[in-house]
Amino acid sequence: MNLNYQRTDFAQVSTTNRGCMRIVPGDLKKGQLDRIAVGGQNGCVVCLVRKNNDTQILFKTQPGPPIEALCLGGALGTIQDKQFWIFVASDTNVRAINKKGKIFFSFDTNMAEPARKMFVYGVDLVLAGQKSYNHYHDCADSNYILSSEDICDVISLEQDSAWGSRPFTSILACRDATLKVVEGSTIAYELELKEVPLALHLFNGDGGYMKNLVIYGTKGGRLGMAQVPEKQGQIVWEINTTTASEVTTITTYNLFGGQMKDILVGKEDGLIEIYSPEDNEQVTLKGTYQCDESITSLSCGRVTNENDDEIIVCTYTGWIFSLNQSNNASSTTAAPQASSGVNVKAKVSEERKRYEEMTKKDGGKLAFVPHFQVHDHFELNPEYGAYTLVIELVIPIDFVLVQSKLPIHLMEVEKNASVVCQIPKSDTNPWPLLASYRCQANTSRLELRVRVDEGQHGNLIVYVCPKIHPKMVQVQSYQVRPLSAHIRVHGIDISRPMSTLSFTGSFTISEAHAWLAQLVPGVPAKCPPSDTITNYFQCSINGGTQLQVTYTKGSIVFKSDCLSTISIIRDRVGEEMTQKQIRVQISCDVNESSIEHCLKLLNPRITHLLNLEKRKLYATALKVTTINICQILRYF
């Protein structure tokens, strides 16, 4: 399925956040090509054009706080032709930049937290922080919601005259695996998904015919489309993409000339996938491209010449490159071009000299360890029943050490080409997990997979050493919680035999919330503003046992059909209570039938594995017999 795309590098800017690169359409009447606008984590907004096979900077703004989001906008109706502004959000400020690079509009919002995501539609501006949703109409506060869950992305539906009375509607992708449909200042309804949605995009760029179709991409690499009309929404389709890596960005563009715009998906593992919508509410995979660096933005346009569509990709490390079908590319890249790479070389040696002088100058009393950015995430992958740890640097990695006091099992990752050396626990090595990963040249992204048994908790400590001078190491620590394999779900089967464990005493709801956060992954850091909170979890490894937690001021109740879960909770919470010296009453109601129920849950999986093993043995034996059948017959 690999489409024959050829990569052409345009530029490298500073590291970028997700969704911070867009194509700015050029004025076709004047024969202008499309431009690329990108905002980096150094706060610069750079606008690039391609001329004669060379990248030129149209403008560049001064550095500042990191750019969190970048959108295009302008007065409604003029969007199609020329009047384009680039909106960027950093901290709590939103600026608009015109095509010449002039900041003609700066708007200080009164948000309590920095903006993370932005959506611009006409004079409507939507900003989302970690928890808050703000809607400004013509720079005036219109709507506001404080979400109980972290917001991963936000998008607004296009206002259509046919809508009638429906208020301004936005969709929030939330950490509790829901799409929250916000109408005005109220959450109209929620759509429950199986996984946390991370990226949103309007279907066909405008929401489709009904203007209410939204494409979403999830943490586990699934892609889906939801219809969000008034009152009640539904999931139209949801599919697995080629890898189980996070979807970081989605865009739409008509690449293949179909009726609807094609869907382009960018992934955390560097994979770009292109899907075409079909009539019967489905999509088909048209191609993939692997670029080995995590992708932060995708956008399409005609940047190199006015006839060819290109996919412009922006990666975390700040590389901006275009993908075009190679038959066109050979003509463009092979075109004679005067400017040579000598400049680069000269620049490189100049930088080297400069660097050497710097080292000599360094005569201070204390040695300075520069900070380098580590782009990492440590997430449970239910498909493998294991945690995936991804470490990405902007510079090549030399080696990585992994250490833990927990007996964590390292699993093989096919994509990871580094040489692993694990040191077994012995008299000289007190650590159950101690390993070194020595990376191949030019590796800046490392993916590890580790399996943790439930019940134990502690930290996974990683020492990252990049290939750079001065030589240094950064220590990263990742928390492994006692119920590490539990994931949040929307509801559970209450008919199962449940054991109950409850703690009552004088503690606040936020203390109870903190204990829960210590026990299971995926709980928001802050306690939601509510009197009684109920959360549901499901274990992803032992056949899917469940856990229900209800807590309020002075009481926290755990219900699970798995006794070991209950005992793990008792141990851990008990430990916490003793440490904090809080007096509580513990009551535990054990349901004996839950044991049999648990074993029954496990049974199909074990039987399946046993059968598989048996069938494998039979298959080999049968194969040998078929091959030798002529030999056997010869005896008779």
Place this chain on the structure above:
Amino acid sequence: MSYDDDVNIPKEKDEDGKLENVMQLFPVHNFAINQRIMPKCMISAILEPNGQERLVMVSASNKVLVKDTEISLHIPDKIRCIDAAPLGTKYDLIIIGTESQVIVFDVYQNTTVFQRDIPDGVNCFAIGILADFKTSLVICGGNCAIWGFDPTGKDVYWTVTGDVVNAMCLCDYDNDGELELIVGSPDFEIRIFKRDLMRTELTETDAVIGLAAVTNNCFAYALSNGTIGVYKGEERLWRIKSKNIATSMLRFPSDNLMTAIWNTGKIDIRQVTTGEVATKDQPQTSLNIVGACLASLTDPNQKAIVIVTGEGKVTGYELRESKELVDRTPEIIREFGQKKHNLMMELSNFEQEDQMTEAEKGKEQRIPINTVVNSLYYVNKDERTLNLVLEASNEVCIRAVVIFAEGMFEGESHIWIPTKIEGNGDKVTIPLIPEKDVQNDLHIKALLGQIDSAKLHVFEMSRLIPQFARFAFMSNTEDWEKPKPYVEFALKQRNQRIFDWVQESFVIDVAAAEFDSEARKLEMKFIGLASKKRTHLGIYYSNDDNKMQIYHDDMETVGTMVQSIVAYFQVQSLESRAVFPAEFKEAEDIIAEMESMYDVKDKLTAELTEKQSLVKETIVRAEDAIHIDQMEFARKFYVRLKQMDRAARQAALLRATNQERFVKSLRRLNKIIEYAAKLRAGEPSRQIVSACRTAISEDNKTVIIKVLEFGV
């Protein structure tokens, strides 16, 4: 810094960027053989005069198959390897190595050219004209021994080597116009034999699993830890390490390029001199490649790389010029861009400090800039271990230490991270446990920083670990005992030179006394460390009669020391007297036992065959009985079959155990001969091997022990 510097724009056209006709691998054939194929068991051969080249493979059911024909050879013994070569014929003969013999078979004439017993089995072949032999030899690598047969099947070559032979190739490594035999073993050694004289040993970092001549005087090697590399003479040109393991290496397509085939199905063509990848092909999903060879199956003028998976899927790749002009420019630009980016990052590291405010700097946990880390070896006399001690100045805490050293530890690295930091944590003691007598480089990286700092400095240093790091020189040793076994040989050297050798090769305790370079008689005492714990070593040298004696229990280690001395003082030829009663006794016993073991082996084999034929017969009878409706008889026969089957199994088991013991004894005997050879150097060393060989074949027991002790 100028305004534009942090936007790094690669320039489109570079001088070095050329439009090249790049060679690419194209799949040309793809077919499946409905058989599982054994590892190392695929070759291509022309089996009849003017015939077509065909693939020859060994299936998991122990049959030799010739692709596209009905030919299938049944060999009773388990096949371990096959090869093909013309031996005085115009076409290729198939050469089959089994667990007990070598068979040369002529498919065209349908005859066995010769069949010879190799009691310890054949692991690999090398075929060609070795040294000054007139004809091609079939050289078989077995258990510590190497056998060579001429085209008539005459046993013309025999030598011993230190371990099982895993891989062999012929290559003119010293460029003298004659081919030398290169042998790779699981004991990390690559040994080079000039005729039957061992010329040199190259120590690698893991078991050697593949060898191939890639030019007239360069050879490539592959290790079981995923390393491949190329030697030119005794100098290693390059090596790379990968997560995968190389299945095969081929001398293809030219003398400048070689091909490596990996077990995942990856094929890369590399520069022989630099290891740089010229072109490669990687399958979408990982395969299980068990064999690879060069063959021209379709076009006689075009060689293809043919690979086969364990499941019998065969794919052939041809190297062709890519049809489209491939523009390498973007790649080169990317490389430049990346390099520049890395430099920029480096630069910005230094600017970071300038941009920080005083308050921020105060928060940073820093270490004094003049901090240094010292490393030294320290011998723990009570524990009898060798410790690496690292000490940081300015009382800076050492948070972790990583040592990268190939072949020194179980994996490639050793990591030390304390569970609890004691005191300042500025001193670290790491016990080193060398398992082999090999000189090694330790690449030490010490991570320094405040106890709770998340950013640490890396101090890099390199230390050489001497070859005999398992022995420490001591001047006052109360519990030192002089071992009984020894070797004695003539050596004329000044005391100082001998001290130099000791200093270079052994661990010298800090407390050891100065060497006395004027003494007439030298007496140097060493204690064993780590795996040599509780052993002792004494080296004596007398200036009066210019004789050196090495007293130590382990014959192998003493042999390595003699070789070290020979190399250090550049001695061409060395005779010696060896007194190792335990080993000699062992050798004597094995030889005494040998005769009866051969007899037992033959007897057991005959018994087994008899029982097997009885089983077959009974099956036929039972089936017959059913056919003629004699159920009573049929039942009887089946009951008998069960008994017979059990008896046959028992006989097979007995034979296998006996064979195993037999091979083990043989291997031990070969090893002892090799150790004895290593106590000498040059011609005397070679003579011992051939004298022993003659003595064994003539069954002259008494001579062997004499030869081992006094040489020839």
